Amino acid sequence: TMKGYGSNNFFLFIAAIVGREEATRLMDLFNIGTSRHWQGSCVFWQTDVNGEIRTGKIMLYDWKTGHRVKEPFNHVSWVHSVMRLPDFNLRQCFFGEHQLRARPDDAVAIVESEKSAVIATHYMPQFVWLATGGKNGAFNSEALSVLSGREVFLVPDLGATEDWCIKIPMMKSLGISVRIFDFLERNASEEQRQSGLDIADYLVSELTPQGILEGMMQRNPALRKLVETFDMELVGVSEMTEEERRRYSDCTPTGDAG
Template identity: 60%
Template sequence: MSRIDDAMVAATMRGYDRNNLYAFVATVIGSEQATRLMDMYRVGTSKHWQGATVFWQISSDGNVRGGKIMLYDPLCGHRVQEPFPHINWVHSVLRLPDFKLTQCFFGEHLLPYIRDKPVAIVESEKTAILATHYLPQYLWLATGGKCSCLNREAIQALQGRDVILVPDLNATDDWRKKLNLFEESGIKVTLFEQLEQMATDEQREQGLDIADFLIAERTPHGILEQMMQRNPALRQLVETLQLELVSIKEVKPSESS
């Protein structure tokens, strides 16, 4: 089985000031939490495209199976699709000879260290990161694709764990078909269908996932980070004076103003 050297992963664990995904996540939950989660999930910065992110897939035994490079819009957090889908793999970019990609769950390396939580599986790596902040009672993993890693070989890493599948809108039926794989492997699994049931037609058309609902209300630190990104002078003021955020309140203009 092919693997990537750990030193390559370590070399990417910096440069978050030029990482578009980090910039977006920071505006949602604040820079401190964004840094913590990027480190926790071993998310790196890639030079392949300016602002690109690399999601390392590290198996539960510590082997780096691969690295998926993606580019996000730093303002809305959506993947950059124009003029082409910005997605590639580290082994392809580096032209590693005879490399055979065998994918595992994004975040799988956390399984041996977090044993007391049920495992929740989503499609998007970004969603796993954000859901960890909002719903820390679960260990969040990502398939990295609509049904990637939902195969008999990959799910063996989940033996002995309680698993809940949390599909994107419009993917619920496809993920329901995968339940037999878990059951046949002796893995206790449930399917979270409430998102599909509560969604509007417009939300289904957009293909939203659980993170889109979780981040509808941004945290105070996220709001401050967004303000500082828009106005670098504010960041300099906060850092120079070592100011700490106490609270943020919405001020509505009076009817007479």
């Protein structure tokens, strides 16, 4: 499944934020594939600390907004369900858990959604970012045991902080040094709370220059052809001054001819 990213809505959304090259690196790092179950869907492979595939979660995202497609139904399924494997025993692990072995001394940050883990990895690579895959997801003693002896930061979505705080005593009993990041909860507006925003929503509020270019090329494929043909390189991105806006407005065609 680790191909076909041109038709993978999740990849297209991430590429519009960080650029195509970095998006490809993140897809490879987290073992994110392309699924044919729904047109444009992705598969988040749950790979444990030993490199074993537990299962894969198939999800469909809107490539423009990065939101999950929930109409006319919630587009979420599992690879083992789609393949109709008999007597399958699902034992979930943290999404991204396979990174732990290669980074034994780095602090771990845990979020709820796979999307948040991927985006946060780009902006804050000093942490090993894992996702529970749901409010409770991999929050059980068996799954948490791989974090024994680790320094862990819990980064819950807005509205989930209290539920995650309840998990702290269990985590400490497993030898995990754990703290909760509640900055979002303490500083969010009422509208943000109602929307249940997560850390990824805050991080993507500022697009990178490569992300801006990728977004332009997705909207206008001819621009991508131009960049690739002449091997053009992005030098920088800056906002037009008022004088530049005025001059551009003056030379923009208007009326029926425009």
